[in-house]
Structures are given as structure tokens and as C-alpha cells.
Amino acid sequence: MAATRTQLSQAYPLGSRLDADGRLQLGGCDAVELAREFGTPAYIVVEEDLRERARAFVDAFRARTSDFDVLFASKAFPCTAVLRVLAEEGIACDVASGGELALALRGGFDPERIYLHGNAKSEDELRLARASGVGHVVLDNADEIERLEAVVTSSPPTTPQRVLLRVTPDVRGETHAAISTGQADSKFGFSMAGAPAAIERVRGSAALELVGLHLHIGSQIFELDPFRRAIEAIAPLGDFGVVNLGGGLGVAYTAGPEPPRIADYVAAKVDTVERVLGSGKRILDEPGRALVANSTVTLYTVQSVKRNVSTWVAVDGGMSDNLRPMLYGSVYEAQIADRFGGGTPARLAGKHCESGDVIVCEAELADPRVGDVIVTPATGAYGHAMANNYNGVPRPPVVFVHDGDARVVVRRETYEDLFARDA
Numbered sequence: 001m002a003a004t005r006t007q008l009s010q011a012y013p014l015g016s017r018l019d020a021d022g023r024l025q026l027g028g029c030d031a032v033e034l035a036r037e038f039g040t041p042a043y044i045v046v047e048e049d050l051r052e053r054a055r056a057f058v059d060a061f062r063a064r065t066s067d068f069d070v071l072f073a074s075k076a077f078p079c080t081a082v083l084r085v086l087a088e089e090g091i092a093c094d095v096a097s098g099g100e101l102a103l104a105l106r107g108g109f110d111p112e113r114i115y116l117h118g119n120a121k122s123e124d125e126l127r128l129a130r131a132s133g134v135g136h137v138v139l140d141n142a143d144e145i146e147r148l149e150a151v152v153t154s155s156p157p158t159t160p161q162r163v164l165l166r167v168t169p170d171v172r173g174e175t176h177a178a179i180s181t182g183q184a185d186s187k188f189g190f191s192m193a194g195a196p197a198a199i200e201r202v203r204g205s206a207a208l209e210l211v212g213l214h215l216h217i218g219s220q221i222f223e224l225d226p227f228r229r230a231i232e233a234i235a236p237l238g239d240f241g242v243v244n245l246g247g248g249l250g251v252a253y254t255a256g257p258e259p260p261r262i263a264d265y266v267a268a269k270v271d272t273v274e275r276v277l278g279s280g281k282r283i284l285d286e287p288g289r290a291l292v293a294n295s296t297v298t299l300y301t302v303q304s305v306k307r308n309v310s311t312w313v314a315v316d317g318g319m320s321d322n323l324r325p326m327l328y329g330s331v332y333e334a335q336i337a338d339r340f341g342g343g344t345p346a347r348l349a350g351k352h353c354e355s356g357d358v359i360v361c362e363a364e365l366a367d368p369r370v371g372d373v374i375v376t377p378a379t380g381a382y383g384h385a386m387a388n389n390y391n392g393v394p395r396p397p398v399v400f401v402h403d404g405d406a407r408v409v410v411r412r413e414t415y416e417d418l419f420a421r422d423a
């Protein structure tokens with residue numbers, strides 16, 4: 001993937017640059033002008049970045065195997081326009097709720113290539129999946145086996161539902177506990193001890209057709225070895241035609257350590273499947289973060305600069321548009337969109353009524369002033385997805401930029417939206 005990043009860290013969308021006056025350009029658009037036109041906070045998505053990363057995943061798989069599918073873990077950026085772009089690029093879709101399923105259908109994914117996940121799927125969600133013709137349900141627990149069987153047999157079509165069985169391989173990647181899912185004591189999937197009985201149970205069901213296994217060990221993982229060990233761990237469970245290896249590839253949020261290349265991540269997984277499970281398997285992968293995180297930046301406007309023990313630069317957003325720093329201490333970087341560089345150590349604070357509402361604890365800004373446009377890169381994954389209305393703050397718009405054009409794909413919420421559901 002080619003990228004121009006003169007003086008920009010690896011966290012910025014592909015093709016971003018600083019112009020001769022030091023102003024940030026995204027998808028051919030000036031960031032400060034975007035802030036003026038669309039207001040702040042705003043998520044700015046570089047469409048070409050989304051497409052290039054999707055192609056990088058597909059190309060990497062195609063280079064190693066002929067039978068594969070790349071699924072977008074839509075929880076990372078559940079936005080119709082993003083889904084539409086990825087569907088256009090030939091990506092399939094992982095959904096983890098009825099709502100994500102509705103979005104995936106609206107985004108144009110073929111229902112056959114949608115996989116329904118979740119550790120607490122309701123009967124309504126399973127019925128929606130059946131009615132929509134969802135290709136695969138990923139079974140998480142024994143109660144769900146009963147529930148899905150009842151749904152399949154109680155209303156047409158009564159053809160068996162294809163399923164995968166999610167197993168927890170008891171392998172930990174190095175990541176925050178909140179996003180680690182492969183350990184034995186996880187709320188997700190069947191344990192290694194419980195999996196054989198579940199496999200037998202599903203194989204004996206007339207309503208379900210077991211096609212393979214699924215695993216997902218967690219998110220924001222930089223080492224490839226845990227991915228390999230997880231595949232090795234499930235080998236004793238038997239021979240299946242399909243194996244879904246989950247997502248988890250880490251991304252760059254800052255200038256810090258470089259994540260593995262997509263091609264290396266794919267090679268590690270495919271080679272391990274072939275070595276351990278045998279050749280001829282259909283391999284599925286479910287990247288979320290690695291497909292969308294770096295496509296997007298958030299723009300804010302500085303509302304105040306206060307100096308006490310620290311310098312506090314307060315902006316017009318915060319934990320309502322980026323919850324990750326507050327949820328699990330995620331580290332982001334920040335810059336002034338038309339004055340890159342350091343100089344003033346600062347805490348980039350949000351506008352919310354919690355002391356923990358700090359977007360970047362250790363920012364370095366160039367003499368920050370009220371009215372400056374601040375940019376935080378790598379907000380495409382789990383940003384819009386986790387946005388909320390704390391303090392009655394309307395959620396930001398999503399704006400696509402491409403070749404110098406900008407268009408709103410999700411409008412900014414209004415105060416009227418805040419009481420739209422009042423009964």
C-alpha cells in the first residue's frame with residue numbers, strides 16, 4: 001500500500017499529507033475547511049483508505065489460498081456507507097446483533113455471506129436471521145442451540161441452518177483484558193472441555209448443519225504467535241471443512257510500534273491452518289479494527305485552554321464520540337490541524353462531566369489556542385460504534401472525503417433527535 005505521510009505518523013489515513021503551509025489534507029480536502037463546513041466534532045473518513053485496506057486483505061488471502069472469505073466485523077464501524085464500500089470491495093460481513101444485521105442488509109451485503117455472532121442472541125434476533133436468509137449462525141453456547149433449533153423448526157423455511165461453533169482455545173494474546181476473549185475464563189464460546197459434546201449435539205440435530213469451527217482470541221494484538229497457537233489449540237476437536245479465525249490484528253494509534261503487515265498476519269494464519277489442520281480448508285477471517293481504524297480522524301475545536309498543574313486543552317467532544325481512552329486507557333495522539341508539531345505538553349480534555357473524560361493524556365501541541373481545530377487520528381474503529389449521548393451531546397456526523405470532495409454520510413444528531421423517542 002502506497003502512502004504519502006510527510007511528517008504524519010503512521011496513524012493517519014493513507015494518502016494524508018501536510019501541504020506547503022503545514023495544513024492537514026485528508027482525501028484531498030483541507031481539514032480546517034472540513035471543520036468549518038461540517039462543524040465539529042466530526043468523523044472524517046478517507047474512502048480510499050477503506051478500499052485499499054479491504055483490497056490488501058483480499059489480495060493477501062488470494063496469494064496464499066483459493067478458498068477463503070474476508071468478513072468485516074461490522075461492530076467496528078456500523079455505518080451504512082462504510083458497509084456499502086466494503087461490500088463493493090467484495091468483503092463479507094460479521095454481525096453481532098439484530099441491529100448490526102439490519103445495517104449489513106441495508107449496506108448491501110448478500111445475506112448468504114452474513115455471519116451472525118453474539119453470546120446472548122435473542123429469539124427475535126435468531127428469527128430475523130432466518131427470515132433474512134443469513135448464511136451462517138455462529139453458535140456460542142448450549143442454550144442457543146436449543147433456541148435456534150426451536151426457531152428453525154417452528155417457522156418456514158425449515159431447511160437446516162448452517163452453523164459454526166465458537167470455541168475458546170484458552171490462548172491469550174497480549175492486549176487489554178477488556179478486549180481479550182481467547183482465555184479459558186471468557187464469556188464467549190464453548191470451552192475446549194465442553195466443545196466435543198456440543199459438536200456431537202449439533203451433529204445430531206436435524207435443524208442444524210455444522211460446517212465448521214470459529215475462534216476469536218481478542219483485539220489489538222501485535223504478535224502473530226497467539227494467532228498460530230489458537231489454531232493449534234483447536235486441532236484436537238476434529239476435521240472440519242470451514243474454520244473461521246476471527247479478527248484481532250492490531251493497528252497503529254500513534255507513531256509508536258508498527259503493527260504487523262496485513263500480508264504477514266494472513267500468511268501466519270493460513271500457513272498454520274495448512275500445517276496443523278490440513279490443506280483444502282475454507283478459511284474465514286473477521287478483521288474489524290484493521291479494516292477501518294486508520295481510515296478516519298476526528299476533528300474537534302478547542303473551547304478553552306486552562307493552566308494549573310497541567311495545561312488542559314478542552315474540546316467540544318470527548319467520551320461521547322471516543323469512549324476507548326476512558327474504557328480501557330487507549331492511547332491516541334493529537335495535533336492542531338494547521339500547526340503540526342509539539343511545544344506544549346497538554347492534556348486533551350473532553351467536555352463531559354467526568355474527570356476521566358480525557359481523550360489524550362500526553363499530547364504535545366504547538367501553542368494551543370481557543371478556536372484551533374484539533375485532529376485525533378485512527379478513530380474509525382469503535383469510535384462512531386460506541387458513540388453515545390452522555391450530557392445530552394448530539395453524536396457527530398460521519399463525512400466521507402475522496403479526491404477533494406466531501407459528503408455527509410451520517411448527519412449530525414440534533415437536539416430534536418434527543419427527544420425523538422419520547423413516548
Ligand SMILES: Cc1ncc(COP(=O)(O)O)c(C=O)c1O
Nearest residue numbers: 073216219247248286287288289
Ligand atoms: C467474533 C469477533 N470477530 C471479529 C472481531 C473483530 O476484532 P478486531 O476489530 O480486533 O479485528 C471481534 C471483535 O470484538 C469479534 O468479537
